[in-house]
Amino acid sequence: MRTAVITLCGGRLPHLRNQLRGIELGTLRPDVHVVVALGDPAVTTALADHPAHVVEFDCTAPLPLATARNLGAEAALAAGAEVLIFLDVDCVPGPELVARYRELAASGERALWCGPVTYLPAAPPGGYDLERLAAERAPHPVRPDPGPGAVLRDGDHDLFWSLSFALTAGTWRTIGGFHPGYRGYGGEDTDFGAAAAAAGVPLHWAGGADAYHQHHPVSDPPVEHLADILANATRFHRRWGRWPMTGWLRAFADAGLAEYDPARDTWTRVHRELAGTP
Numbered sequence: 001m002r003t004a005v006i007t008l009c010g011g012r013l014p015h016l017r018n019q020l021r022g023i024e025l026g027t028l029r030p031d032v033h034v035v036v037a038l039g040d041p042a043v044t045t046a047l048a049d050h051p052a053h054v055v056e057f058d059c060t061a062p063l064p065l066a067t068a069r070n071l072g073a074e075a076a077l078a079a080g081a082e083v084l085i086f087l088d089v090d091c092v093p094g095p096e097l098v099a100r101y102r103e104l105a106a107s108g109e110r111a112l113w114c115g116p117v118t119y120l121p122a123a124p125p126g127g128y129d130l131e132r133l134a135a136e137r138a139p140h141p142v143r144p145d146p147g148p149g150a151v152l153r154d155g156d157h158d159l160f161w162s163l164s165f166a167l168t169a170g171t172w173r174t175i176g177g178f179h180p181g182y183r184g185y186g187g188e189d190t191d192f193g194a195a196a197a198a199a200g201v202p203l204h205w206a207g208g209a210d211a212y213h214q215h216h217p218v219s220d221p222p223v224e225h226l227a228d229i230l231a232n233a234t235r236f237h238r239r240w241g242r243w244p245m246t247g248w249l250r251a252f253a254d255a256g257l258a259e260y261d262p263a264r265d266t267w268t269r270v271h272r273e274l275a276g277t278p
Contacts, residue, residue: 003083004076010038022092028099062184094210101166115209146207155203160193164211184228190244221251
């Protein structure tokens with residue numbers, strides 16, 4: 001089955017270069033690698049000598065990540081892809097990732113396939129040794145880790161994340177892609193999982209399709225994304241009748257940055273000066 005890897009990139013060229021190298025080291029290379037450049041012409045320049053198919057998307061913050069993923073899928077489908085593998089730009093694929101995802105998609109089972117993701121520590125001075133990433137393997141504990149060759153079926157759709165997943169072209173069309181109403185950080189993954197569940201598409205955890213997430217600084221809760229998270233959480237609530245990202249919402253409330261009105265069932269921002277908030 002003709003297979004595509006789809007990646008979004010804006011400003012993280014070193015991480016993208018490691019991903020490209022990881023793909024080269026794999027036991028099976030994709031037939032096409034679609035890279036959506038998020039308002040960053042440097043991405044196109046950097047890939048001038050690489051066989052990736054670049055989709056230039058002129059956009060500004062807050063980044064429309066959901067729309068960008070849909071554009072990447074459209075380009076992959078136009079190139080004849082039958083299997084779509086979405087891989088975050090921070091993720092280096094393990095050597096079996098592409099082959100494992102294609103194997104599972106070729107089984108004919110309509111599903112979302114999600115592989116384990118290991119969050120790497122900060123890179124040493126010489127950078128990551130991409131040929132020895134398996135020695136760092138420690139999949140994120142909140143997601144299942146079925147083990148090489150195993151599949152854990154009928155997982156919780158709320159645990160879906162777009163860091164690393166695969167599906168067939170037909171399943172993508174059944175779900176309908178990512179909802180374009182989401183912009184900036186948070187919400188679009190949970191919405192996609194909810195849409196898959198509503199369409200009767202199960203989520204299966206794919207042992208052996210390992211990805212390694214390169215380190216970058218993060219904050220917890222992500223106060224720099226407060227406005228985006230509140231807006232996207234409200235959009236999700238309107239679509240599905242429940243609140244996503246409740247852990248972050250409660251953390252914002254504890255920090256005095258947001259408040260919940262039970263009478264109106266709404267979350268709103270509390271405007272106060274705090275270093276690191278937008």
